[in-house]
Amino acid sequence: MCNWCSYAGADKAGTAQLRVPHNLSAIRVMCTGRVDPQFVLKAFREGADGVVILGCHLGDCHYKEQNYRALQRHRILLAMLRQLGIEEERCRLDFVSAAEGEGFARLVTGMVEAIKTLGPLDLPVHSHGLDQKI
Amino acid sequence: MRVGVYFCLCGPNIAEKIDSEAVRQAAERLPGFGYCRTVEFLCSAAGKSAMEKDVRENRPDRVVVAACSPRDHEETFRGVLARAGMNPFLMQMVNVREHIAWVTADREKATEKAIRHIGAAMRRVVLHEPLERREIDVCTDVLIVGAGPAGLKAALNFAEAGRKVCLVEKEPVLGGLPARYEAMFPDMECGPCVLETVLGDVLHGPHAERIEILTLSSMEDVVGYYGNYTVTIRQSPRYISPDLCIACGECIPVCPAVSGNPFNYDRNDKKAVDYAFQGGLPNLPFIDAEICLRTTRNEDCRLCREACLVEGAVVYEDSGKKVTRQVGAILIATGAGLYDCSRLPNLGYGRLPDVFTSLEFERILAANGPTGGAIRKADGNPPKRIAIVHCVGSLDARHKEYCSGICCETAFKFNRLVAHKLPGAEVTHFYKTFSVSGKRGYKLFGEAGARASTRFVRYDDIDRLDIRSDGSGGHHVVLNAPTAAPSVTESDMVVLCPALVPSEGTARMARMLEAATDRFGFLEELHGRMDSVRSKVRGIYMAGTCQAPMDTQKAVEQGLAASGAILAGLVPGRKLVIEPVTAVVDQERCSACRSCIPVCPYKAISFDSGKDSAVVNSVLCVGCGTCVSTCPSGAIKGNHFTDEQVFAEIEGVLS
Numbered sequence: 001m002c003n004w005c006s007y008a009g010a011d012k013a014g015t016a017q018l019r020v021p022h023n024l025s026a027i028r029v030m031c032t033g034r035v036d037p038q039f040v041l042k043a044f045r046e047g048a049d050g051v052v053i054l055g056c057h058l059g060d061c062h063y064k065e066q067n068y069r070a071l072q073r074h075r076i077l078l079a080m081l082r083q084l085g086i087e088e089e090r091c092r093l094d095f096v097s098a099a100e101g102e103g104f105a106r107l108v109t110g111m112v113e114a115i116k117t118l119g120p121l122d123l124p125v126h127s128h129g130l131d132q133k134i
Numbered sequence: 135m136r137v138g139v140y141f142c143l144c145g146p147n148i149a150e151k152i153d154s155e156a157v158r159q160a161a162e163r164l165p166g167f168g169y170c171r172t173v174e175f176l177c178s179a180a181g182k183s184a185m186e187k188d189v190r191e192n193r194p195d196r197v198v199v200a201a202c203s204p205r206d207h208e209e210t211f212r213g214v215l216a217r218a219g220m221n222p223f224l225m226q227m228v229n230v231r232e233h234i235a236w237v238t239a240d241r242e243k244a245t246e247k248a249i250r251h252i253g254a255a256m257r258r259v260v261l262h263e264p265l266e267r268r269e270i271d272v273c274t275d276v277l278i279v280g281a282g283p284a285g286l287k288a289a290l291n292f293a294e295a296g297r298k299v300c301l302v303e304k305e306p307v308l309g310g311l312p313a314r315y316e317a318m319f320p321d322m323e324c325g326p327c328v329l330e331t332v333l334g335d336v337l338h339g340p341h342a343e344r345i346e347i348l349t350l351s352s353m354e355d356v357v358g359y360y361g362n363y364t365v366t367i368r369q370s371p372r373y374i375s376p377d378l379c380i381a382c383g384e385c386i387p388v389c390p391a392v393s394g395n396p397f398n399y400d401r402n403d404k405k406a407v408d409y410a411f412q413g414g415l416p417n418l419p420f421i422d423a424e425i426c427l428r429t430t431r432n433e434d435c436r437l438c439r440e441a442c443l444v445e446g447a448v449v450y451e452d453s454g455k456k457v458t459r460q461v462g463a464i465l466i467a468t469g470a471g472l473y474d475c476s477r478l479p480n481l482g483y484g485r486l487p488d489v490f491t492s493l494e495f496e497r498i499l500a501a502n503g504p505t506g507g508a509i510r511k512a513d514g515n516p517p518k519r520i521a522i523v524h525c526v527g528s529l530d531a532r533h534k535e536y537c538s539g540i541c542c543e544t545a546f547k548f549n550r551l552v553a554h555k556l557p558g559a560e561v562t563h564f565y566k567t568f569s570v571s572g573k574r575g576y577k578l579f580g581e582a583g584a585r586a587s588t589r590f591v592r593y594d595d596i597d598r599l600d601i602r603s604d605g606s607g608g609h610h611v612v613l614n615a616p617t618a619a620p621s622v623t624e625s626d627m628v629v630l631c632p633a634l635v636p637s638e639g640t641a642r643m644a645r646m647l648e649a650a651t652d653r654f655g656f657l658e659e660l661h662g663r664m665d666s667v668r669s670k671v672r673g674i675y676m677a678g679t680c681q682a683p684m685d686t687q688k689a690v691e692q693g694l695a696a697s698g699a700i701l702a703g704l705v706p707g708r709k710l711v712i713e714p715v716t717a718v719v720d721q722e723r724c725s726a727c728r729s730c731i732p733v734c735p736y737k738a739i740s741f742d743s744g745k746d747s748a749v750v751n752s753v754l755c756v757g758c759g760t761c762v763s764t765c766p767s768g769a770i771k772g773n774h775f776t777d778e779q780v781f782a783e784i785e786g787v788l789s
Contacts, residue, residue, distance in 0.1 A: 003205070011203045014232025022243040025251065025787035026233055028204070029775055030715075033733075034759025042781055046788040063758035064650075064670060064735040073763070105237070 002032045004062035005097050006054035012101030020105050021112040031055070032093075033066030037077045040091055044123065050090045050115040052108065057095040067095070089114055090121060136168030137256050138194030140185055140211075142176035142201035144231050151235035153245045157200070160249040164256050168194050177207050182214050189218035196259040200228040200252050221264035223714065223774060226255040254786020261779045265714035268752070272361030273462040274704040276697075277302065279353055279643060282310020283686050284678030284693035285467035286332050291697035293341035296706075300346045300459045301336070302353060302367055304639060307414035308333055310469055311493070312686050314397070314411065316500040316507065317551060319543040319685075320574040326413045326502070328686075333415045346459075350420070352639075354456070356646060359753045360673025361462045361710045371452035373421035374407070378447035381417045383409075385438035385448060393425045395504070399494045402504035407438045407448075412502040421448075462704040463673050464647065465696050466657060467689075468639035470679035473527035473534060473632040481523065481630055482601040486609060487512040489601065489628040492544055499551050509555055509627070513607055516556055517626035521611045522548055523599065525566035528633040530596060534654065538683035541631035542569050546578035548629060553585055562589040562623050564599060564611065591623065601628055634683035648737045649674050657681050667696035671737055672754055675700055715774045716755035717762055721747035723769035730761035730770060 001007045007028050013020055029035060032055035040051045053074060055067040074093040081091055092111060096104045139161050143149035158170045171188060175181045176199065189197065197220070199211045204227040212222035228251045238244035276292050278285045281303035292299045301308075312318060315325030336345055348369050355366040389407045394400030397410045406425035409418075427433040428450060439448040472491055475483035482489045488511050490498065501507040511517050522545045527533035542565070549561050563582070570579040582588050593599055593613055600612040604624065611623040636655040644651045649669040650658040657676045660668040666682075667675050675696040678689035704710075717739075719730075724747035731739050731748065738754035739761060741747075750761075750770075762772035 007203075008205060011205060011229070011232040014203070014229075014236040017236045019239060020233070020237035022234075022238045022240065022247050025247070025254075026229070027780065027783055027787065029759060029780070031758040031760060034763055034772060034775055036763035036777065036780075038777070039780055039784065042784050043788065046785050048788055063756060063760070066733075066735075066758055066760045069733060069760055069764070 001026050001028055001053075002055045002062070002067070003028055003030045005056035005060060006095070006104065008098035009054075009096035009100045009104040012098065013105045014101075016101045018101060018105040020108060024108050024112060031061070031063050031066045032070035033061075033063060035070055035073070037073055037080070040077060044086060044090075044121060047121075049118075049121045050092075050111060052091075052111050053093045054096050054104075054107075055093070057097055060097065085123070086121065087118055089118060135166050135195045135260050137166045137196045137198055137259060138168050138189065138192060139170040139198045139200065139252060139256070140176055141170060141172045141252075142181070142199070142230075143172060143174055144202060144235075145175060148201075148231050148235045151238065151241060151244050152230065152248050153241065156245050157248055157252065161252055161256070164253050166196075166256055166260055168192070176201050177210055182210070185211070186214050186218045189215060189220055194220075195224070196256075196262060197225040198228060198252060198255045198259055199225060200230045200248065200255070202231040203227075203229045203233075221266075223265040224259065224262050226259040226262065228252050228255045250787055250789060253789060254783045257782040257786040258779050261776070261782055262774070265773055267714055268712040269709035270361065270712060270753070272704055272708075272710045273363075273460045274706050275299070275459070275461045276463050276465060276700055276704075277353075277363070277365050277459060277461040278465045278467060280310070280467035280469055280639065280678070280680070281308040281347070281349075282467060282469050282678060282689065283312060283329070283332070284469075284689040284696075285310075285465065286329075286336055286693070287690045288465055288467065288677060288693035288697040289345050290332065290335055290339070290341070291694060292701070293339075293344040295701050296344070297701070298344050298346070300348065300365075300367070300461065302351045303347070303349050304352050305410065306349050306372065306418070306420040307410045307416070308336070308347070308349070309415065313414060314493075314500060314503075315496050316503070317547060319547045320577045322547070322550065329415075337416060347416070348457070349416070350454075353643070353646065356464070359751055361704065361753065363461050363464060363673065364458055365461060365464070366456060366458050369455050369457065371421075371423070371449075371454040372418070373423075373426075373449055373452045374419055375447050375449050376416065376418055378444050379418050380444055380447070381419070382443055383419065384441045384443055386419060388437040388441045390435065390437065391425045391427050391430070393422075398497045398504040399491075401494065401497060411500075463675060463700045465675045465677060465693075465700065466640070466643045466647070466649070466669075466680055467677045467693060468643055468680045469637050470634040470640070470683065471637045473635050475526060475630050475632055477533065478526060478596060480597065480600050481526065482603075482609070482628070483630060486601065486603055486628075487607075488517070488609070488626065489630065492541065492548075492629060492631045495548060495629045499548070499555070507555070509552065511607070511626055517559060518556075519560045519562070519608075519623075519625045520552055520627045520629065521562045521564060521601075521609070521623060521625035522629045522631065523564045523596075523611075524568075524631050526596065526630045526632040529566055534633040534635065536633070536654065536683065537567075537569050538634040539569055539571075540634065540683060540685045543575060543578060543685070545629075545631050546570070546582045549582040549585070549588060550578055553587060558587060560587050560589065561585075562591055562611070562625065564591050564593055564613070566593060566596070589623075591621070634679055636680060640680040643680070647671065647674050649676075650735065667692050667699055670735055710753070712752050713757065714752075715757040716752045717750045717757070717759065718771045718773060719748050719750055720769045720771065721745055721749075723767050724748055725767045725769070727766065729766060730764050733760050733764050
């Protein structure tokens, strides 16, 4: 979650005392441009059933255009996840502004619901440790 | 390694939602646990001083603060650690309030999540490094490129504040475009008169000795970064000594070389040695090497030197100079030009006589212009009917989508000047829409509308306007309506008011300084609303129409704003603090692929061929971390957000 828009949006959801799933954990980075695909692979390896990368809306990036880089990397990452047998729905990239507390709560609640329908991530045995090889 | 945990209850905010005793007991079982303090209000004065004292006494290796959002109080608690003698970066905050207590209904689940997140912070914080803020010396002098109203007012501000300013201007005279206007809207003050006071101060005022003026000059090279630029400026020869010339003008009538005067858009001639226009400051003629027989034909003409009353004032040997200046910041105020009217061939510009752009008409109206202020057609007669076309190339996706916001007031200024100079002459305004906002904008618009000689004709698409010769020296302005018959307006003179576009100098500066431009070519702001005088490259500022179309008032305001921002950032005796949360290249691991360089919008990364490695300039780096995740060799470390630190946090929250 980027520091400037989406993390602030999540804070806003807190200030407004909206409900956010307790099984969602935020990792703060300064910018989604910092989100190395390895961070996502690491999360899946550590048992996450889904990962959402949240940045500023396109055009609003605090660092000019780095969320576009995140967008490009996310597309490549999805292709890789497919090869690992991980459904695309488990790794989303979305945008939340600092004002969108409600939007944040709705988005992550929806994401958690969607992943519940998919069920827990059951990584095929052959992909264990693949992230480290990568 | 001992981690001290400070758990803030935030009054009932966290206390009611999370079992702090359960948190403490869980934390005790985690590796690295040193101690845990539960505090009522950690950010209160009492809370902070208790924490400072506690840290001082207990000397933890690392600290975890479980409280509110780091966006609220990370800096607060870093300050507490610094005061307690501990490196402020050896701390990690857990956002218990916003991300757990306030959004989780179930107390048990909230407590469980808080424990996981505190555990994650403990795993992460042991990997934190004691980062140091660095301080570097800075030069507090400033370079300003462009001596229009924005650059001039900024220069005065710097000089008054005691700073040295180098003011670079490509023309032989100062003042920018308004110096050439007979009158300025909305109050019809004469342009040179308005600028006179400003220029007087710049040239001879109480702080003028701190302003170095380089006319006929342009920036050739720049190296360095915010606080420490070395700029190379090339000054073309003037061939007239500013120290000796008394501006008597004796050299001008004897000069045999004549050519069109670019300052009047070739509407009259000037001599090779001449003033740009009467009243231009500094009040000095110059020799135009593109006209002078000595430079164009290699002739040994010495007529101007022979006519000169002062020995040594005419310097044929002048070869210009190249100077270097040390500055801390660069202010770009390179102004704007007009959209090229020949891109709208239906308007007849360049093809029909007596079709002018707004800038050309400004000079025709000016008392120091080519006709001494008389409005005359090519045949020498005064026009009886003048058509003024607004929105030329504006509000049009095929040309420029934006409204320049100044053309309407300029057009109504023309209306008034025409009414004054040619009583009874008809003026027809062809417009798409009117933009006369602000507390004075209505004034000239209202006056024009009240004049019996004024007519308004609205058009929706400039392609429907057709300006043709009427066969007897005048024009027919034809408006082709899609459904009705074409309406024809007869006119003897047409004035086109084109969109403002960035000047060539602006594009040149953007390239040289690697400052981003928007899709129109204007310099891009750090933030369009909140920081419109800062570029995205730290140390490069902008003011006036190089940033966006605007009137003189706004340009001056931006000059003042930019000077304020620069003065606040570069203070004599104060060092520049460099935040340590930046990217760092491991030169041993760098494979010299250069992938990181284009992804940095702040131009903070360059390639050092001597070291065969990319290098990050920590003054310019803002710590976004994009290059870190771009580097295929893993050679770039993102301070305070290293792979290991983020991995540890991920492991923690998922444990």
